Amino acid sequence: MISLIQLFAFAFVTFAASRAVLRAKDKKITVFELFFWLCIWGGLIIVVFFPELTSYLADVVGIGRGIDVIIYTSIGLLFYMIFRLYVKFEENEREITQLVREIAIMKKKK
Amino acid sequence: MDIFVVIPAYNEEKKIGIVLKSLKNAGYENIVVVDDGSKDRTFEIAKENSYALMHVLNRGQGAAIKTGIDFALSKNAKVIVTFDADGQFLVEDIKKMAEPIIKKMADITLGSRFLGKAINIPYSKKIVLKLGVIFVFLLYGIKITDSQCGLRAFSSDAAKKIKVTSDRMEHAADFFSEIMRNKLIYLEVPITVLYDKYSLKKGQSWARSIDLGINMILKKLMR
Numbered sequence: 447m448i449s450l451i452q453l454f455a456f457a458f459v460t461f462a463a464s465r466a467v468l469r470a471k472d473k474k475i476t477v478f479e480l481f482f483w484l485c486i487w488g489g490l491i492i493v494v495f496f497p498e499l500t501s502y503l504a505d506v507v508g509i510g511r512g513i514d515v516i517i518y519t520s521i522g523l524l525f526y527m528i529f530r531l532y533v534k535f536e537e538n539e540r541e542i543t544q545l546v547r548e549i550a551i552m553k554k555k556k
Numbered sequence: 557m558d559i560f561v562v563i564p565a566y567n568e569e570k571k572i573g574i575v576l577k578s579l580k581n582a583g584y585e586n587i588v589v590v591d592d593g594s595k596d597r598t599f600e601i602a603k604e605n606s607y608a609l610m611h612v613l614n615r616g617q618g619a620a621i622k623t624g625i626d627f628a629l630s631k632n633a634k635v636i637v638t639f640d641a642d643g644q645f646l647v648e649d650i651k652k653m654a655e656p657i658i659k660k661m662a663d664i665t666l667g668s669r670f671l672g673k674a675i676n677i678p679y680s681k682k683i684v685l686k687l688g689v690i691f692v693f694l695l696y697g698i699k700i701t702d703s704q705c706g707l708r709a710f711s712s713d714a715a716k717k718i719k720v721t722s723d724r725m726e727h728a729a730d731f732f733s734e735i736m737r738n739k740l741i742y743l744e745v746p747i748t749v750l751y752d753k754y755s756l757k758k759g760q761s762w763a764r765s766i767d768l769g770i771n772m773i774l775k776k777l778m779r
Contacts, residue, residue, distance in 0.1 A: 543615045543723050547623045550590065550609040554627065 455494040459487045486523075559654050560586040560633035562624030563606070564617050565641035569596040571754065572641045576605035579639075582647045588627050589641070590620040598641075607631075618727025622720040629715055634658075637709040642754060645707050649747040653709040662743035663714035664735060666700060667707030672746030681751075684765045691769060695776050696732040700744055704728050707747055714740050722775070729772040 463484060470480040493500055493516055500512025509515050561584050565572055572589065579587055587606035591599040593614035602608040609627060611620060621638055628636045635654045639645055649667065656662040669677070670685075688703035708731065710718065718734040720727050735742050 539723065540721070542613065543619045546611045546613050546615050547619065547626065550611050550623050551627050551630070554607060554609050555630075 452494050455490060459491050463487045558586060558632065558634040559584065559650070560588060560628035560631065560636045561650060562621060562628055562636055562638045563587065563589045563602075563641050564592055564620035564624065564638070565589055565594065565598050565602065566592040566614065566617070566620070567594045567596050567598060568641040569594070569598050569601055571643045572598055573601045573605075575639075575641055575643050576602065578647050579650075580605055582650075584647075584650070586628070586631065586633065588624045590624040590627075592617070592620040616723035616727075618720050618730065619723040621727060625710070625715050625720075629712060632712075633715075634712055635709060636712070636715050638706060640706045644749050644751070646748050646750075649707060649745075650709075652745050652747065653707060656743050656745070657709055657711045660711075661741075663711050663740040664718075664731075664742045665709045665745045666702070666731075666742060667705040667747040667749075668700070668702035668744045669705060669747060669749040670701040671744055673748040674751070675748065676751040677749070678751065688765070688769075691772065692729075692732055695729070695772060696736055698732050698735065698742075702744070705747070705749075714738070722771075724771075726768060726771045726775060728768075729775060733776075 466475070466480055466483040466487070469475045470477065475483075497512060500515055502512075504510060504512045504515045507515060509518065561579060563572075563575070576587060576589070589598075589602035589606045589608045591602060591608060591610045593611045599608055599610050607627065609623060611623065624638070625636055635657050637650050637653050639650065645667075649672075653665045653667060656665050674682070685702060685704055689700060692698055692700060692703045717738045717740070718731065720730045720734075722730050734740070
Protein backbone atom coordinates (compact mmCIF):
# COMPACT_ATOMS: atom_id res chain seq x y z
CA MET A 447 0.00 0.00 0.00
CA ILE A 448 1.45 3.37 -1.04
CA SER A 449 0.98 6.16 1.49
CA LEU A 450 0.20 9.77 0.65
CA ILE A 451 3.68 10.96 1.56
CA GLN A 452 5.18 8.42 -0.81
CA LEU A 453 2.93 9.63 -3.60
CA PHE A 454 3.93 13.24 -2.97
CA ALA A 455 7.60 12.37 -2.75
CA PHE A 456 7.41 10.42 -5.98
CA ALA A 457 5.68 13.27 -7.82
CA PHE A 458 8.14 15.81 -6.48
CA VAL A 459 11.21 13.75 -7.26
CA THR A 460 10.01 13.02 -10.80
CA PHE A 461 9.55 16.73 -11.31
CA ALA A 462 12.87 17.73 -9.74
CA ALA A 463 14.83 15.00 -11.52
CA SER A 464 13.30 15.87 -14.89
CA ARG A 465 14.32 19.49 -14.32
CA ALA A 466 17.88 18.38 -13.63
CA VAL A 467 17.94 16.23 -16.78
CA LEU A 468 16.59 19.09 -18.90
CA ARG A 469 19.16 21.50 -17.47
CA ALA A 470 21.89 19.00 -18.25
CA LYS A 471 20.58 18.62 -21.80
CA ASP A 472 20.79 22.39 -22.23
CA LYS A 473 24.33 22.16 -20.86
CA LYS A 474 23.33 24.51 -18.04
CA ILE A 475 24.73 22.07 -15.51
CA THR A 476 27.57 19.59 -15.93
CA VAL A 477 27.17 15.82 -16.07
CA PHE A 478 28.72 15.64 -12.64
CA GLU A 479 26.15 18.03 -11.22
CA LEU A 480 23.38 15.99 -12.85
CA PHE A 481 24.78 12.89 -11.22
CA PHE A 482 24.85 14.68 -7.85
CA TRP A 483 21.21 15.75 -8.08
CA LEU A 484 20.06 12.34 -9.32
CA CYS A 485 21.78 10.77 -6.32
CA ILE A 486 20.02 13.20 -3.96
CA TRP A 487 16.59 12.62 -5.47
CA GLY A 488 17.17 8.90 -5.90
CA GLY A 489 18.22 8.71 -2.26
CA LEU A 490 15.03 10.47 -1.25
CA ILE A 491 12.92 7.93 -3.15
CA ILE A 492 14.74 5.00 -1.58
CA VAL A 493 14.33 6.46 1.89
CA VAL A 494 10.64 7.20 1.40
CA PHE A 495 9.78 3.80 -0.05
CA PHE A 496 12.06 1.69 2.14
CA PRO A 497 12.20 3.52 5.47
CA GLU A 498 13.48 0.41 7.23
CA LEU A 499 16.76 0.82 5.37
CA THR A 500 17.45 3.98 7.37
CA SER A 501 17.23 2.05 10.66
CA TYR A 502 19.95 -0.22 9.37
CA LEU A 503 22.00 2.84 8.49
CA ALA A 504 21.34 4.31 11.93
CA ASP A 505 22.72 1.15 13.57
CA VAL A 506 25.83 1.30 11.42
CA VAL A 507 26.70 4.92 12.22
CA GLY A 508 25.43 4.71 15.79
CA ILE A 509 22.61 7.20 15.70
CA GLY A 510 19.35 6.29 17.47
CA ARG A 511 16.72 6.41 14.79
CA GLY A 512 16.78 6.05 11.05
CA ILE A 513 14.99 9.30 10.41
CA ASP A 514 17.59 11.15 12.50
CA VAL A 515 20.37 9.95 10.22
CA ILE A 516 18.52 11.44 7.28
CA ILE A 517 17.87 14.72 9.06
CA TYR A 518 21.47 15.11 10.21
CA THR A 519 22.83 14.34 6.77
CA SER A 520 20.37 16.72 5.14
CA ILE A 521 21.24 19.58 7.46
CA GLY A 522 24.94 19.02 6.90
CA LEU A 523 24.42 18.99 3.16
CA LEU A 524 22.27 22.11 3.29
CA PHE A 525 24.90 24.03 5.22
CA TYR A 526 27.54 23.00 2.78
CA MET A 527 25.43 24.07 -0.17
CA ILE A 528 24.64 27.42 1.45
CA PHE A 529 28.33 27.97 1.98
CA ARG A 530 29.05 27.20 -1.66
CA LEU A 531 26.30 29.54 -2.75
CA TYR A 532 27.65 32.25 -0.49
CA VAL A 533 31.13 31.94 -1.96
CA LYS A 534 29.75 31.97 -5.47
CA PHE A 535 27.56 34.96 -4.71
CA GLU A 536 30.45 36.98 -3.32
CA GLU A 537 32.49 36.10 -6.37
CA ASN A 538 29.68 37.29 -8.64
CA GLU A 539 29.36 40.54 -6.71
CA ARG A 540 33.06 41.20 -7.12
CA GLU A 541 32.91 40.46 -10.80
CA ILE A 542 29.94 42.76 -11.34
CA THR A 543 31.77 45.57 -9.58
CA GLN A 544 34.83 44.90 -11.69
CA LEU A 545 32.72 45.14 -14.84
CA VAL A 546 30.95 48.31 -13.73
CA ARG A 547 34.35 49.83 -12.94
CA GLU A 548 35.90 48.91 -16.27
CA ILE A 549 32.92 50.29 -18.14
CA ALA A 550 33.06 53.55 -16.17
CA ILE A 551 36.77 54.02 -16.86
CA MET A 552 36.54 52.92 -20.49
CA LYS A 553 33.71 55.33 -21.25
CA LYS A 554 35.74 58.18 -19.80
CA LYS A 555 38.88 57.35 -21.75
CA LYS A 556 37.10 57.27 -25.09
CA MET B 557 51.96 68.68 -7.47
CA ASP B 558 49.31 66.52 -9.01
CA ILE B 559 46.65 66.24 -6.36
CA PHE B 560 43.61 64.31 -7.46
CA VAL B 561 40.40 64.69 -5.50
CA VAL B 562 38.19 61.60 -5.72
CA ILE B 563 34.54 62.03 -4.82
CA PRO B 564 32.11 59.11 -4.66
CA ALA B 565 28.58 60.39 -5.18
CA TYR B 566 25.19 58.77 -4.97
CA ASN B 567 22.09 60.92 -5.46
CA GLU B 568 23.85 64.14 -4.49
CA GLU B 569 22.40 66.56 -7.06
CA LYS B 570 21.56 69.08 -4.34
CA LYS B 571 25.10 69.45 -3.04
CA ILE B 572 27.61 68.21 -5.59
CA GLY B 573 27.49 71.38 -7.68
CA ILE B 574 28.45 73.62 -4.77
CA VAL B 575 31.15 71.21 -3.61
CA LEU B 576 32.73 71.07 -7.07
CA LYS B 577 32.63 74.84 -7.46
CA SER B 578 34.36 75.43 -4.15
CA LEU B 579 37.02 72.88 -5.11
CA LYS B 580 37.57 74.63 -8.44
CA ASN B 581 37.74 78.01 -6.74
CA ALA B 582 40.39 76.67 -4.41
CA GLY B 583 42.44 75.73 -7.46
CA TYR B 584 41.88 71.98 -7.65
CA GLU B 585 41.84 71.04 -11.31
CA ASN B 586 41.89 67.25 -11.07
CA ILE B 587 38.58 66.25 -9.63
CA VAL B 588 37.22 62.78 -10.21
CA VAL B 589 33.57 62.28 -9.40
CA VAL B 590 32.36 58.70 -9.49
CA ASP B 591 28.61 58.72 -9.83
CA ASP B 592 27.55 55.44 -8.29
CA GLY B 593 24.46 54.81 -10.37
CA SER B 594 22.52 57.83 -9.08
CA LYS B 595 18.89 58.19 -10.02
CA ASP B 596 19.06 61.97 -10.05
CA ARG B 597 21.12 64.48 -12.04
CA THR B 598 24.36 63.98 -10.11
CA PHE B 599 26.25 62.86 -13.21
CA GLU B 600 25.08 65.73 -15.41
CA ILE B 601 26.04 68.28 -12.78
CA ALA B 602 29.36 66.64 -12.04
CA LYS B 603 30.28 66.53 -15.74
CA GLU B 604 30.54 70.32 -15.90
CA ASN B 605 33.29 70.63 -13.33
CA SER B 606 35.12 67.32 -13.10
CA TYR B 607 36.17 64.11 -14.70
CA ALA B 608 32.83 62.45 -14.14
CA LEU B 609 32.74 58.67 -14.26
CA MET B 610 29.54 56.73 -14.11
CA HIS B 611 28.83 53.37 -12.54
CA VAL B 612 25.97 51.96 -14.56
CA LEU B 613 24.82 50.10 -11.46
CA ASN B 614 24.96 51.14 -7.83
CA ARG B 615 27.89 49.24 -6.33
CA GLY B 616 28.46 51.06 -3.06
CA GLN B 617 30.80 53.70 -1.75
CA GLY B 618 33.83 51.45 -1.46
CA ALA B 619 33.50 50.40 -5.08
CA ALA B 620 33.09 54.00 -6.23
CA ILE B 621 36.19 55.15 -4.33
CA LYS B 622 38.20 52.34 -5.85
CA THR B 623 37.06 53.28 -9.36
CA GLY B 624 38.06 56.88 -8.70
CA ILE B 625 41.46 55.85 -7.38
CA ASP B 626 42.10 53.57 -10.36
CA PHE B 627 41.20 56.37 -12.74
CA ALA B 628 43.37 58.91 -10.90
CA LEU B 629 46.30 56.50 -11.01
CA SER B 630 45.83 56.09 -14.75
CA LYS B 631 46.19 59.89 -15.00
CA ASN B 632 49.48 59.73 -13.08
CA ALA B 633 48.17 61.22 -9.87
CA LYS B 634 50.87 61.77 -7.26
CA VAL B 635 48.53 62.33 -4.33
CA ILE B 636 44.94 61.12 -4.16
CA VAL B 637 42.51 62.64 -1.69
CA THR B 638 39.05 61.17 -1.14
CA PHE B 639 36.35 63.71 -0.39
CA ASP B 640 32.62 63.58 0.26
CA ALA B 641 29.99 64.91 -2.11
CA ASP B 642 27.62 66.14 0.56
CA GLY B 643 29.52 69.23 1.63
CA GLN B 644 30.44 67.97 5.08
CA PHE B 645 34.16 68.61 4.60
CA LEU B 646 36.06 71.86 4.22
CA VAL B 647 38.02 72.39 1.04
CA GLU B 648 40.89 73.89 3.06
CA ASP B 649 41.42 70.54 4.78
CA ILE B 650 42.54 68.88 1.54
CA LYS B 651 45.79 70.75 1.71
CA LYS B 652 46.36 69.62 5.28
CA MET B 653 45.70 66.04 4.25
CA ALA B 654 48.04 66.14 1.27
CA GLU B 655 50.93 67.92 2.92
CA PRO B 656 52.39 65.06 5.01
CA ILE B 657 52.30 62.90 1.87
CA ILE B 658 54.02 65.47 -0.33
CA LYS B 659 56.68 65.87 2.35
CA LYS B 660 56.98 62.07 2.48
CA MET B 661 56.13 61.96 6.16
CA ALA B 662 53.37 59.42 5.55
CA ASP B 663 52.00 57.07 2.89
CA ILE B 664 48.44 57.68 3.90
CA THR B 665 46.66 60.30 5.99
CA LEU B 666 43.35 59.80 7.71
CA GLY B 667 41.14 62.71 8.62
CA SER B 668 39.95 62.89 12.19
CA ARG B 669 37.01 65.00 13.25
CA PHE B 670 37.80 64.27 16.88
CA LEU B 671 41.31 65.70 16.68
CA GLY B 672 39.75 68.57 14.78
CA LYS B 673 36.18 69.76 14.97
CA ALA B 674 32.88 68.00 14.60
CA ILE B 675 30.39 70.83 14.39
CA ASN B 676 26.82 70.03 15.47
CA ILE B 677 27.58 66.35 15.72
CA PRO B 678 24.65 64.51 17.31
CA TYR B 679 25.40 62.58 20.45
CA SER B 680 24.33 59.24 19.03
CA LYS B 681 26.68 59.68 16.10
CA LYS B 682 29.54 60.42 18.44
CA ILE B 683 28.93 57.23 20.38
CA VAL B 684 28.81 55.10 17.24
CA LEU B 685 32.06 56.60 15.96
CA LYS B 686 33.80 56.13 19.31
CA LEU B 687 32.68 52.50 19.39
CA GLY B 688 34.12 52.20 15.90
CA VAL B 689 37.48 53.40 17.22
CA ILE B 690 37.54 50.69 19.89
CA PHE B 691 36.43 48.18 17.31
CA VAL B 692 39.20 49.03 14.87
CA PHE B 693 41.77 48.80 17.66
CA LEU B 694 40.54 45.36 18.70
CA LEU B 695 40.36 44.01 15.16
CA TYR B 696 43.43 45.56 13.57
CA GLY B 697 45.50 46.89 16.44
CA ILE B 698 45.49 50.36 14.91
CA LYS B 699 45.10 53.27 17.28
CA ILE B 700 43.11 56.05 15.68
CA THR B 701 40.65 58.63 16.91
CA ASP B 702 38.14 58.47 14.05
CA SER B 703 37.27 55.24 12.31
CA GLN B 704 34.83 56.27 9.61
CA CYS B 705 36.14 59.47 8.12
CA GLY B 706 35.73 59.82 4.36
CA LEU B 707 38.57 62.31 4.08
CA ARG B 708 41.74 60.35 3.34
CA ALA B 709 44.83 60.94 1.29
CA PHE B 710 47.19 58.47 -0.35
CA SER B 711 50.50 58.62 -2.09
CA SER B 712 50.31 56.99 -5.50
CA ASP B 713 52.44 54.11 -4.24
CA ALA B 714 50.13 53.52 -1.30
CA ALA B 715 47.08 53.78 -3.56
CA LYS B 716 48.55 51.12 -5.83
CA LYS B 717 49.21 48.78 -2.93
CA ILE B 718 45.89 49.13 -1.18
CA LYS B 719 43.29 46.62 -2.28
CA VAL B 720 39.77 47.73 -1.57
CA THR B 721 37.68 44.61 -1.96
CA SER B 722 34.55 45.66 -0.08
CA ASP B 723 31.98 47.35 -2.24
CA ARG B 724 29.77 48.70 0.49
CA MET B 725 30.57 50.62 3.62
CA GLU B 726 33.00 48.01 5.00
CA HIS B 727 35.66 49.52 2.79
CA ALA B 728 36.70 51.62 5.79
CA ALA B 729 37.93 48.39 7.33
CA ASP B 730 39.80 47.49 4.15
CA PHE B 731 41.95 50.55 4.52
CA PHE B 732 42.97 49.55 8.03
CA SER B 733 43.76 45.97 7.15
CA GLU B 734 45.68 47.10 4.07
CA ILE B 735 47.68 49.61 6.10
CA MET B 736 48.74 46.76 8.36
CA ARG B 737 49.38 44.27 5.56
CA ASN B 738 51.52 46.68 3.54
CA LYS B 739 53.12 48.23 6.62
CA LEU B 740 52.18 51.70 5.43
CA ILE B 741 52.96 54.78 7.48
CA TYR B 742 49.74 56.51 8.41
CA LEU B 743 49.05 59.79 10.08
CA GLU B 744 45.91 61.28 11.49
CA VAL B 745 45.16 64.85 10.52
CA PRO B 746 42.72 67.09 12.40
CA ILE B 747 39.89 68.14 10.14
CA THR B 748 36.49 69.74 10.43
CA VAL B 749 33.22 67.99 9.72
CA LEU B 750 29.99 69.96 9.50
CA TYR B 751 26.70 68.34 10.31
CA ASP B 752 23.51 69.77 8.88
CA LYS B 753 20.07 68.40 8.16
CA TYR B 754 21.13 67.18 4.74
CA SER B 755 24.15 65.17 5.82
CA LEU B 756 22.33 63.70 8.80
CA LYS B 757 19.53 62.45 6.62
CA LYS B 758 22.00 60.76 4.31
CA GLY B 759 24.24 59.45 7.07
CA GLN B 760 24.39 55.98 8.46
CA SER B 761 21.78 54.76 10.87
CA TRP B 762 22.53 52.84 14.05
CA ALA B 763 21.30 49.63 12.53
CA ARG B 764 23.60 50.14 9.58
CA SER B 765 26.55 50.63 11.91
CA ILE B 766 25.88 47.37 13.71
CA ASP B 767 25.57 45.65 10.38
CA LEU B 768 28.88 47.19 9.42
CA GLY B 769 30.53 45.92 12.60
CA ILE B 770 29.34 42.39 11.97
CA ASN B 771 30.59 42.56 8.42
CA MET B 772 33.99 43.73 9.59
CA ILE B 773 34.27 40.78 11.97
CA LEU B 774 33.18 38.34 9.27
CA LYS B 775 35.72 39.76 6.89
CA LYS B 776 38.46 39.42 9.43
CA LEU B 777 37.49 35.80 10.08
CA MET B 778 37.19 34.86 6.42
CA ARG B 779 40.61 36.15 5.53
